Amino acid sequence: MNNPLHFKPSLEDLLKSSIRSIFKNKSRTFLTxxxxxxxxxxxxxxxxxxxxxxxxxxxxFESLGSNILFVAPGQVFNRNGGFNNNGxxxxxxxxxxxxDWNRLKRDLKTTAGYxxxxxxxxxxxxxxxxxxxxxxxxxxxxxxxxxxxTPAAGNxxxxxxxxxxxxxxxxxxxxxxxxxxxxxxPALNRKLIVGGRTMKVIGVLNKIGGGFGGPNFDSFIYIPLxxxxxxxxxxxxxxxxxxxxxxxxxEAGKKMIETSLSKRFKDEDSFSVFDQSQxxxxxxxxxxxxxxxxxGIAAISLLVGGIGIMNIMLVTVTERxxxxxxxxxxxxxxxxxxxxxxxxxxxxxxxxxxxxxILGSLGTLAISPFFPAxxxxxxxxxxxxxxxIVGVVFGVAPARRASKxxxxxxxxxx
Amino acid sequence: xxxxxxxxxxxxxxxxxxxxxxxxxxxNGNEFYALKxxxxxxxxQDFVSITGPSGSGKSTLMHLVGLLDNPTSGxxxxxxxxxxxxxxxxxxxxxxxxxxxxxxxxxxLPKTSALENVILPLLYSDVPKTEWTNxxxxxxxxxxxxxxxxxxPGQLSGGQQQRVAIARALVNNPKIIxxxxxxxxxxxxxxxxxxxxxxxxxxxxxxxxxxxxxxQDLARQAKKIIVIKDGQIQ
Numbered sequence: 024m025n026n027p028l029h030f031k032p033s034l035e036d037l038l039k040s041s042i043r044s045i046f047k048n049k050s051r052t053f054l055t056x057x058x059x060x061x062x063x064x065x066x067x068x069x070x071x072x073x074x075x076x077x078x079x080x081x082x083x084f085e086s087l088g089s090n091i092l093f094v095a096p097g098q099v100f101n102r103n104g105g106f107n108n109n110g111x112x113x114x115x116x117x118x119x120x121x122x123d124w125n126r127l128k129r130d131l132k133t134t135a136g137y138x139x140x141x142x143x144x145x146x147x148x149x150x151x152x153x154x155x156x157x158x159x160x161x162x163x164x165x166x167x168x169x170x171x172x173t174p175a176a177g178n179x180x181x182x183x184x185x186x187x188x189x190x191x192x193x194x195x196x197x198x199x200x201x202x203x204x205x206x207x208x209p210a211l212n213r214k215l216i217v218g219g220r221t222m223k224v225i226g227v228l229n230k231i232g233g234g235f236g237g238p239n240f241d242s243f244i245y246i247p248l249x250x251x252x253x254x255x256x257x258x259x260x261x262x263x264x265x266x267x268x269x270x271x272x273x274e275a276g277k278k279m280i281e282t283s284l285s286k287r288f289k290d291e292d293s294f295s296v297f298d299q300s301q302x303x304x305x306x307x308x309x310x311x312x313x314x315x316x317x318x319g320i321a322a323i324s325l326l327v328g329g330i331g332i333m334n335i336m337l338v339t340v341t342e343r344x345x346x347x348x349x350x351x352x353x354x355x356x357x358x359x360x361x362x363x364x365x366x367x368x369x370x371x372x373x374x375x376x377x378x379x380x381i382l383g384s385l386g387t388l389a390i391s392p393f394f395p396a397x398x399x400x401x402x403x404x405x406x407x408x409x410x411x412i413v414g415v416v417f418g419v420a421p422a423r424r425a426s427k428x429x430x431x432x433x434x435x436x437x
Numbered sequence: 438x439x440x441x442x443x444x445x446x447x448x449x450x451x452x453x454x455x456x457x458x459x460x461x462x463x464x465n466g467n468e469f470y471a472l473k474x475x476x477x478x479x480x481x482q483d484f485v486s487i488t489g490p491s492g493s494g495k496s497t498l499m500h501l502v503g504l505l506d507n508p509t510s511g512x513x514x515x516x517x518x519x520x521x522x523x524x525x526x527x528x529x530x531x532x533x534x535x536x537x538x539x540x541x542x543x544x545x546l547p548k549t550s551a552l553e554n555v556i557l558p559l560l561y562s563d564v565p566k567t568e569w570t571n572x573x574x575x576x577x578x579x580x581x582x583x584x585x586x587x588x589x590p591g592q593l594s595g596g597q598q599q600r601v602a603i604a605r606a607l608v609n610n611p612k613i614i615x616x617x618x619x620x621x622x623x624x625x626x627x628x629x630x631x632x633x634x635x636x637x638x639x640x641x642x643x644x645x646x647x648x649x650x651x652x653q654d655l656a657r658q659a660k661k662i663i664v665i666k667d668g669q670i671q
Contacts, residue, residue: 032560040560047548349544352505353605354533354561356526430505434540 032359041366055335056375058328059413063379063406064386065321070402071387072394073314079395080306084299086171092276092298094119094263094284099295106305118259119294121249123287127263130283134276136266137165140248144255148244149216150204157200159217160243161251163187167195169266172228179211179226187247195226199241217244218254273298322409328375329413336368336421340428347425348433361426368418369411376410451514452535452612452645453479453502458511460497460668471497472508473668479613479647484639486659487649494668496617499649503615504532516612533561537606539648541618543598545590551577551601552586558609576604580634596627603634614638616648620655632658 032040045052096118100106124140131138142161147154167173167181174180174195182193194215201210210224231240252258267276277296284294340347347360380403387396460472471494479485479502489495500506501513504520513520515531523531537558545554555573564572577586580600590598599619606614616635620628632655638644639660648659656662664671 031562036560036566043549345542345544346546349538349540349546350557350561351529352503352532352538353558354529354609356529356561358526359561431500434542434544 034362037359037362038366041363041370045367045370051335052371052374055332055371056328056378058331059325059372059375059410060328060379060382062321062323062325062328063376063410064382065324066318066406066409067380067383067398067402068386068390068396069317069321070314070405071383071396071398072390073310073317074399074402075387075391075395075397077307077310078397080310081303084303089299090267090269090273092265092267092273092280092296093302094265094280095295095297096261096293097295098292099297100301100305106309118261119263119284120258120260121252123284124248124260124263126286127265127280127283131265131276131279134268134271134279136268137163137169137264138266139163139165139169139264140260141166141262141264142248142251142260144251144257146218146244146254148200148204150213153204155200155203155242157242157244159251159254160240160245161248162245163248166245169264172231174226175229178229179224181226181245182247187249190249190253191247192220192222192250193225193246194222195228195245196224197228197239197241197243197245198230199239200244201227203242215244217246220254222246222250325409325413329372329417332368332371332414333417333421335371336364336418337424339367340364340421340425343425344428344433344436347428348430348436351428351430352434357426360428361422364422364425365415365418368422369414372410372414372417373407376407379410380406451478451480452516454512454514454517455498455501455508456512456514458501458508458513460494460501460506461509470668472501475511475665475668475670477502477663477670479645481612481645482639482643483645483647484635484660485647485663486656486661487647487663487665488651488653488656489665491651493665495649495651495665497668498665499615499617499647502613502647503536503538504528529561533558533609535612537609537611537614539599539602539606539614539616539619541621543590543595543602543622545598545601545605547591548589550587550589551582551593551604554590554601555605555608558605562609564609572608573604576607577601579607580604594627595623596630599623599627599631600634603631607638613645613647616646618650619648620650620652628655 119140121140124138127135127138139162142159144159144161145156146159147156164182164184164187172181179195181195182191186193194217196204196210196215204210204215205213210227213224215222215224228241228245246254248260265276265280267273277298280296281291284296285291288294350360351357383406384398384403387398390396455475455477458472458475458477459470461468461470463469475498477498487495487498497506501508504513504515507521515535520528520531545551546557552570552573555576556569559569559572574583574586577583580603582597582600582604585593585597585601588597590601593601599622603614606616614635619635620631623631635646635648636658639646646659650656
């Protein structure tokens with residue numbers, strides 16, 4: 024007798040025979056794989072969207088430069104690095120004033136490149152018969168330079184610090200706001216009615232884009248901070264963006280800002296100074312949880328797909344009872360039968376996995392012009408690995424049943 | 438090879454021997470004897486028919502001769518060696534090397550060409566892959582189907598399908614060809630053709646053939662007839 028460990032047929036022949044029997048029933052193969060196809064497609068799409076959003080957030084903040092510090096009222100972050108649940112409440116409790124701004128400018132004279140105040144409030148803008156509900160963003164002359172948002176040649180200019188000091192009634196409008204109010208007509212030097220005041224348009228911005236779930240800066244009206252305070256009657260600055268000179272350490276800059284603001288705010292919890300890495304970290308941790316949660320839900324359809332494969336494989340084993348009996352009678356040993364049916368299950372889920380990866384990637388490409396989505400190699404490997412495992416897990420039971428059939432019973436089966 | 442004091446007058450040595458074989462079904466106290474103390478020898482170049490009424494135990498006997506089942510008691514010797522202690526995969530290998538099966542239902546793989554059906558036993562054998570197609574074509578030519586290599590069972594008549602099955606049984610060059618009601622599903626003309634092939638294989642190729650049938654006329658075509666009744670050889 025030959026070595027019983029010597030395995031016949033070879034894995035290659037087994038695989039070929041599994042592939043052949045699967046493709047004898049193409050429509051069933053497709054329908055069986057459909058569950059896995061849908062599961063893998065949704066996992067890939069959701070992970071791509073999650074990755075895209077993270078990359079988008081990171082790029083948005085990195086475009087500001089890494090040496091920017093943000094100052095906001097209240098405790099923005101909790102001790103774990105996530106966003107503070109009470110952030111909203113404390114955000115309303117305190118706000119900064121022009122004197123805080125001036126004090127910061129004085130205290131950080133040699134440390135800060137610029138200190139930009141931001142004050143945002145809702146408003147209604149009218150031009151002739153057109154009326155648009157949007158947001159005022161009151162800020163300084165530095166804002167345009169810091170954000171790289173200076174109006175292009177022929178589109179006017181940003182306001183100056185003198186105009187800010189004098190609370191001039193001048194306004195720079197976003198790309199979308201210009202279209203909404205003026206359409207194709209020229210906007211420069213036209214007069215708008217903003218909250219009862221007449222303001223002259225001195226600049227139109229290029230399209231900024233972005234703003235997924237965040238503010239739509241293209242619809243904003245940008246006016247000098249002092250003008251906005253006169254307009255709203257509130258002397259409130261919601262936040263500062265401070266550029267620290269490259270010669271100064273970021274942490275040292277933070278300390279100086281905290282010292283400066285502590286002169287007015289006795290409670291150190293009433294404001295926060297943070298850099299972009301903290302924001303990116305917190306947003307990423309939220310997006311990670313969101314992506315994992317959504318992928319988990321999508322993975323349920325993978326599970327359902329796996330059960331579908333098991334169901335069909337059990338039917339197949341019953342249907343092919345005679346074939347199994349014959350193979351055993353002519354010399355197939357249990358392991359050869361087990362592997363043949365296991366391979367069929369793995370191929371079914373593998374086909375589902377590959378089609379799912381293709382569909383998921385195409386879907387990602389299709390939505391990428393409208394949404395920051397990005398296919399990652401990880402998600403492809405993960406999806407393929409999971410569909411492979413689904414094939415093994417849900418293929419074992421039917422394959423074992425096949426391998427255990429007695430050749431006599433199998434041949435007698437009608 | 439073990440020499441046996443034989444009641445059989447054949448000069449050629451036994452390939453397969455059943456000694457005091459009993460096969461029962463059911464549990465203690467309620468046993469049904471399918472076979473009772475059966476002794477049987479298949480010698481080289483035998484052409485044996487096993488016949489008997491339905492329920493006589495001839496199928497059970499066939500399964501034991503085909504190494505598809507284990508006896509409740511007794512010994513089965515293949516070329517003198519007891520096989521009762523062999524494991525399932527070892528039995529599978531023995532079946533592959535020594536036996537060729539022909540079934541009443543043909544049992545060809547559907548939607549699969551005659552050629553691939555004949556190659557099937559080679560898949561589980563030690564025959565090098567390079568020889569598979571040649572061997573299968575030779576066997577199909579022998580049964581007169583050289584022009585039907587690519588046909589699937591659905592495109593073949595019953596008689597042709599059974600001939601593919603015979604080619605499949607021959608492809609491993611087995612020591613015994615076992616046929617279970619080989620003409621049971623065929624019209625009489627095809628049945629005669631199949632029996633002609635068996636007779637040719639025995640007469641010209643000196644092959645050992647055992648077939649089971651309930652048909653007395655068919656059974657008489659063999660050189661040796663074993664009649665079984667109520668689990669015992671008559």
